[in-house]
Amino acid sequence: MLDMKLLRDRTEFVRERLATRNAGDEARVSEVLALDESRRAALAEAEQLKARRNSASKEIGGLIGQKRLDEAESKKAEVRALGDRIAELDKTAAQAEESRDSLLLMIPNLPHASVALGKDAADNPEIRVHGLKASFEFTPCNHVELCERLKLIDFARGAKLSGSGFLLYTGWGARLERALINFLLDLHQREHGYTEVAPPYIVGEHCMIGVGQFPKFRDQAYAVQEGLDTSTMGKLYLLPTAEAPVANIHREEILAEKQLPVRYCAYSPCFRAEAGAAGLGTRGMIRVHQFDKVELIKVVHPDQGYEELEKMVHNAETVLQRLGLHYRVINLCTGDMGFAAAKTYDIEVWAPGQGTYLEVSSCSNCEDYQSRRMNLRFKRESDGLNLFPHLLNGSGTALARLFVALVETHQQADGSIRVPEPLQPYLGTDLIPLAS
RNA sequence: GGAGGGGUGGCAGAGUGGUCUAAUGCGGCGGUCUUGAAAACCGCUGUGGGCUGACGCUCACCGGGGGUUCGAAUCCCUCCCCCUCCGCCA
Structure with missing residues (x-):
């Protein structure tokens, strides 16, 4: 706040x-x-x-x-x-x-001075572009066709189990999802200096308030209760992002200045009720109620907030570069930014089967907006004063849409999918074959 | 789910209605002594809020919330968390 x-x-x-x-x-x-x-x-x-x-x-x-x-x-x-x-x-x-x-608690953060003024997504300035749109000597399929033909995802049975917006990954699809998770965690943990954590997937209301999800966006979350005991309803929620638990790890603490910067990466599934959202009815993996994500979180000295934000965006971009995917980085304008953010970069990956860019990462510096809400501070050594650190969060990256871009980009003429070299050790193959 | 025991400063730990302005120890910081260090000794050492131009003054906080009282760390109610044992369980 x-x-x-x-x-x-x-x-x-x-x-x-x-x-x-x-x-x-x-x-x-x-x-x-x-x-x-x-x-x-x-x-x-x-x-x-x-x-x-x-x-x-x-x-x-x-x-x-x-x-x-x-x-x-x-x-x-x-x-x-x-x-x-x-x-x-x-x-x-x-x-x-x-x-x-x-x-x-209902008033959003102030946009940083460097953020472009604008009304909506149409006003978001493009910061940089990596690679080229994939070209094909055949008409590329979209991910729904590919997933069905290769039996990577059983859309019908996913819906049968939990309704529309839920996915059942099968065979190579399930293995690809797992390989991607491990690839992302290893990348950020080993090469980018993040400490890996595995958080609870159900979090208390105070955590949701701490990151700014609540009270304003309560209707977007899945609330859980114990059995049919309605008195327990509303105490715990399925996490919409690992940001909710991980950013709160040090809530109500006073960190030593020399502990900063703290960097965490975490895998978690993410649950979004998407109440009133458009497009959920369409088939596929673009907008679903449950998806996997590897999240990056930093607690940093206010002097380093924006420097660390740049690094975080590059950490997320590395994922797409290693996987041979074309993407662009945009800056969200003032009118399009999230509630808690002071500045946000979105990374959009190219999905040739869809013919669109898909948002796979959103990296934000929330400055002291969240640390105030959760009363997270650090003690400045020079004068012993307790100050609020900057809190940063970023997707590194979201999995379902990454999956889409990956299969659409690396599809072959015969319908199989070429596996990018860095992912091969994780998946144990260089080609996802046509289903027998 | 059942029974019991706990939650006090950075840590350990005393305090069961009125100089608690929370003892004492450890740790940390500064100083004396020393060629330097150790030891010893001395001093300092929590957080948030309000008022003030400022020096300062003041309020609250002993797990959270509420109550009793002129007055609560202390008594009462309630919730949360931790520990031990039992039951159930992957």
Whole structure:
């Protein structure tokens, strides 16, 4: 969430930055400020009275000690009235704080100054392009045809098991998925310096609030309950991304400055309810309720946030380069950015069978927006001050769409699929053959 | 799921209604002594909020929340977490 001090001291700046998102959030600023004002007013008065009560209570203790009981009793009556007023003021302050904070949780991060102004995806500037669109001497198939012909995925039975939007990987398809996961984890762990972690796949509500998924996007998540016990509903959620648990690993901690930067990579399945989303009805793997992903997370010194973001994007690009895939990197404009992000790069891989680019990675610096929400800090050595670090997250990369780009790009005239060399040791073959 | 025991500063650990402004030890930082170091000795050593131009003043926090009281680390209620044993279980 945003820094309350920044909101107070640089109100117009905050309004202007929020306005660049084109979401109307700047309209809530004055309401937050008003609530904060009434909170502080009540608090100041309550604390004055508490100081008086504290000293009076000490006097009462002294009087009782000296056996001056009558005086003690009259003093008690006096202080009792103070207590009632204090309780009132405390309640006022607590209510104002609660309203202020619930509003604050609904206000997105401020876009970084370097982010292009824009309304939607059409305004996203292209940063760079790698490779060329694959060319074929035959008409390339799309991934649905390829997966069915090679029996990589059983779309019908996936739907039979769990409904539309769920995939059943079979045979070489299942092995390819597993090979990709291992390839990605090894790459980031061995070559890029990330510590591998394996998080829980069900997370508490506080983790979802910490990364900014909640409260605004609660309807996008799958909530779980124990059996039919509705009292347990809403405490735990299937993770929409490994960011939810992994970014929260050090929540409520104070890290030593020399521990930074912390870098984690994690595989997890990702569950998205995609409530109200378009396109789920179409067949295939582009938009599904469950997909695999390897996520990258960094906790870094604020001075290094943007340098580390550049490195993270390159780490994700390496995946596509090794797999021989054509892609482009774009910068999300102010109107297209996610809720918690200050700056985001998307990587879109070319899927020749679809004839489109597919988003396989989104790398963001959320600055201190999430670390404030989860109260994650580090102690600066020079002056012992506790500061909020920058939190970065990036996909390294999402698997289902990577799978699509891979099979569509490396399909052969005879219908088989050539396996890129770096993946061969993981899959144990250089060619996924036509199903017998 | 059942029974029991716990949760106090960076760590260990005392405190069961009123100088708790949380003892003591360890660790850490600074100093004295020393050629240097060790030892010894001395001092400092949590977090967040509010008020103030500033020096400062003040409030809250002993797992979370609520209550009793003039006053709560301490008493009561409730939730969470950890440990031991039993049951169930991959």
